[in-house]
């Protein structure tokens with residue numbers, strides 16, 4: 001049993017145009033949505049069990065219900081298309097191949113919550129997705145799917161494409177809001193939550209691209225049909241971006257509840273070049289690493305992955321083969337977080353920097369025996385103490401890579417035991433090259 | 436964000452939007468409830484017009500949007516895609532994050548250093564090429580990859596990157612060539 005909901009139209013030629021989308025059954029749910037009471041749309045999404053696909057997995061219908069029904073200020077939707085979590089590359093496919101499904105989802109959300117302006121914040125490097133999505137918005141306006149009185153419904157909605165400018169932290173919802181307001185993308189303390197005080201001081205929904213793109217199917221087929229797929233707490237399907245040392249990396253959709261490794265193997269053909277599996281990072285670079293054994297024995301759903309000590313996150317699965325050096329992997333991950341910390345919280349700014357420095361020093365053969373425990377002692381000081389969870393996102397991989405692969409770290413420090421020095425199967429000696 | 440303070444160049448000449456960009460700018464204003472929210476879109480227009488931002492263009496954006504110039508400078512400094520110095524005609528942005536590292540991006544950096552003689556943050560003397568390493572570009576399924584000339588170059592190999600650079604160097608458009616072999 002393999003369910004496809006989000007990706008069914010990805011490979012249909014011409015689907016990115018309005019006529020192509022209509023031919024593929026697009027915009028069919030709008031009359032139904034406009035015929036419902038807005039609170040019933042929220043109820044339907046609640047019943048579907050849909051959870052946010054941007055990383056935090058928050059129930060979507062519940063998030064919408066936190067927005068005041070009556071507000072003397074306008075309300076806004078911010079569509080999070082910043083797609084920055086390393087390993088994640090699925091929203092790009094929606095923007096490129098199914099942009100009208102996103103627009104249909106945006107209309108549904110805005111109608112339900114009483115929103116008349118949606119900003120779609122797309123990362124600045126996404127030239128082609130921005131062009132594709134902007135063209136779709138233009139066509140939707142021209143054909144009356146956006147703008148005033150959409151298809152005679154009396155409902156008005158404007159969609160504005162807003163281009164980011166290169167900063168991972170603008171994917172964090174309040175960083176995105178600050179950035180949209182024309183400032184540095186530095187996250188805000190919560191509460192107040194965006195549902196109450198969001199962009200321009202107004203109630204705001206922030207949702208990920210994939211979350212919104214799931215809505216047309218849910219409204220068309222009903223919440224019960226969606227909730228029938230998956231597990232008790234993980235309903236429906238999700239797009240998984242699988243990368244690293246597998247034969248066929250790519251975006252693959254699956255219902256929740258399948259065996260993690262069997263899913264990876266079935267969709268990608270397994271580890272590249274017949275190598276052995278070393279580890280799997282299941283939910284983006286901020287998730288805890290799973291050993292090969294753990295990956296083979298865990299189900300792919302929110303509750304099972306959490307029970308295994310990691311998270312589903314943004315569905316970014318990265319596969320490490322036997323030749324991949326875990327120390328090097330951690331160095332690269334920490335370099336990312338040190339580079340992307342917005343700098344306003346000392347534990348994050350200093351913690352990410354020092355952890356990166358220490359792991360680099362270990363890998364360069366200048367590590368001291370006490371460095372490993374030093375790293376482990378920094379981690380708790382970075383958890384739950386900062387404005388956003390970027391600090392935690394660096395501490396979690398650091399702690400888990402070290403605890404599960406401690407001997408690899410020790411090998412770099414113990415001069416008597418020369419470490420395994422290559423990262424990729426090419427057999428290149430990476431030690432010789434400065435980063 | 437980049438923590439390093441940046442060099443900001445002055446042209447000594449006043450800046451103004453071209454008529455085309457002026458029209459785009461005027462279209463932007465009603466889409467946002469505050470002028471400040473137009474800072475990023477307006478900076479994009481200014482940068483696209485001249486290739487990089489200058490003291491004059493940043494002050495111009497600040498003036499048009501009634502913002503203090505320092506707030507515009509601070510924004511420019513925060514975002515890696517805003518450039519305050521010229522970049523090459525071909526600006527190579529090589530991804531260096533985990534999936535690209537596993538699939539060999541460090542070998543590609545070697546190609547760039549060898550063929551063009553430039554490291555991260557540098558440009559060739561003729562101004563044709565510049566190079567920077569960047570963090571995950573959301574294309575990990577086709578790693579290793581880079582962004583150049585406003586598009587992605589995916590599933591790179593040493594040979595493929597060499598041929599892309601050769602094409603650019605010879606004034607050919609690599610986008611029109613077949614790199615499937």
Ligand SMILES: Cc1cc2nc3c(=O)[nH]c(=O)nc-3n(C[C@H](O)[C@H](O)[C@H](O)COP(=O)(O)O)c2cc1C
Pocket residue numbers: 051052053054055056057058060080081082083084085168169170171172173174206207208209211212388389390393
């Ligand atoms: C550091 C950081 C980066 C994030 N980056 C993204 C991102 O690129 N895209 C995204 O959709 N959510 C991202 N998120 C999650 C958002 O804060 C937010 O939870 C999400 O956009 C909500 O939408 P959803 O409920 O539909 O998932 C990030 C969170 C953090 C802490």
Ligand code: SF4
Pocket residue numbers: 169186187340341342343344345346348349386387388389390391
């Ligand atoms: S935790 Fe880090 S990224 Fe998040 S707000 Fe604080 S300094 Fe910025």
Ligand code: FES
Pocket residue numbers: 086087088530531532533534535536570571572573574575576578580
């Ligand atoms: S790691 Fe290079 S594109 Fe994601």
